[in-house]
Amino acid sequence: MKRVLIIKMSSMGDVLHALPAITEAVQHLPELQFDWVVEKGFEQIPSWHPSVDKVVVASTRAWRKNWWSSRAERKAFVDDLTSRKYDLVIDAQGLMKSAWIAHLAEGPVSGFSFLSVREQLAAFLYKKRYNVPSGHAVKRLRALLSLSLDYTLGDQTNDYGIDLDGANFECVEPAPKTLLFLHGTTWASKHWPESNWIDLTELAGKSGYTVWLPWWSEEEHQRCLRIAASNDAAIVLPRGDLNSMRNHISAVDAVVAVDTGLGHMAAALSVPCLSIYGATDSTRTGTWGMNQQHLRARYNCSPCLARECNLLSETVLRPPCYESCSVDDVWRVLSKMLCLKH
Incomplete structure (x- = not known):
């Protein structure tokens, strides 16, 4: 099994936009197993995808506000982050904070090129960089994963892979209409x-x-x-x-x-x-x-x-x-x- 860590931390829409790329990657490479670093408050979303094994929760917003008092929490996060070795770490956020987290993880890091990353300094921390054209966020993330994992990008996909039969799903009965x-x-x-x-x-x-x-x-x-x-x-x-x-x-x-x-x-x-x-x-x-x-x-x-x-x-x-x-x-x-x- 090939273990990959994806870093897509926020916001809610951005985290959801990464799900079709995960679905497509697993369709091409069934042996893949993903872990995911996400900002606190959005950690339930990655768990909805059956190909995501472990969710590592970061609280960077709270840490910035309480830097000294959060030292123990930050250390616990790094310990959790580095507890597994990865075949590949993909920074799908393209920011300095996400690139630094990717750099701390145990595995080679890939991400956007200097021309396509959101914060250019972030690309210095990647071992491999890929130029991804501008466009919708879902298309860009699908392209980044296909380049990082070396498979041919397929036709447009709308499959977010959400498991509606999972343990967290409870049917809500609406009124008619x-x-x-x-x-x-x-x-x-x-x-x-x-x-x-x-x-x-x-x-x-x-x-x-x-x-x-x-x-x-x-x-x-x-x-x-x-x-x-x-x-x-x-x-x-x-x-x-x-x-x-x-x-x-x-x-x-x-x-x-x-x-x-x-x-x-x-x-x-x-x-x-x-x-x-x-x-x-x-x-x-x-x-x-x-x-x-x-x-x-x-x-x-x-x-x-x-x-x-x-x-x-x-x-x-x-x-x-x-x-x-x-x-x-x-x-x-x-x-x-x-x-x-x-």
Whole structure:
């Protein structure tokens, strides 16, 4: 058996984007067994793939904030990381922190070339470097693994390899005709206006749909409560972990999302998902898989890739690009997706 360590630490979408590459690698080389280094908070995702044996959890964000008090935890991480010898270590993140972790591991390291890595200094720590063209993250990761492991890249794959029969999967029984709205995201510029979510929930309710509203932070929880207060069709879900979110997403007819990691989870599960993109570029980091639709803002500065909209002012209270992604537009596309599903 050939043992490979992959380092793909964050964010949620990035971690999910690595799964098709694992699936394809094992299809070409069945003797492969992967271990995975991932940031704390995302460790459940690699465990969903049957070809991932061991998940090594790093807490680099917490370590940076508490460097001296985390010495014992950092030592325990290095001890865990170096407890196995690897035939190959692949840095699929391309950052200095991931390259340094790869360098500490017991095995030869491969990664992106100086021209294709995200942080160029990282490439100095690789034994082998591979030039991977720009493009969608899933394509780039598939290419990196095929070059690192020396097999011919196959046709486009949407197989994330998630084992829905695993021990962590619990079937969630939805009410008939159920949608899930993923309204929460990180950047302020990626938020679809709250009033739009309220209007969309109303349209869904009038069409006989129940709308599930998940939340992660207290800010998102309060938004859920405001959306639900306007319509009896909305149900605010209890806060859960990633396993719980996977189970709920698997149970619905369709998902509407902004650019958020949970939208990528819907794609990984082949659940129909309409994703709304304003500030970000769906051609590089959009949801990837079966039954995915992208509604892109039609505005001269979109995608701006800025965390905060530079056009906001006392009179402009929300990113203007989302004016081109109206509630009617979303409902029209979503209705077509639901018709195809049924």
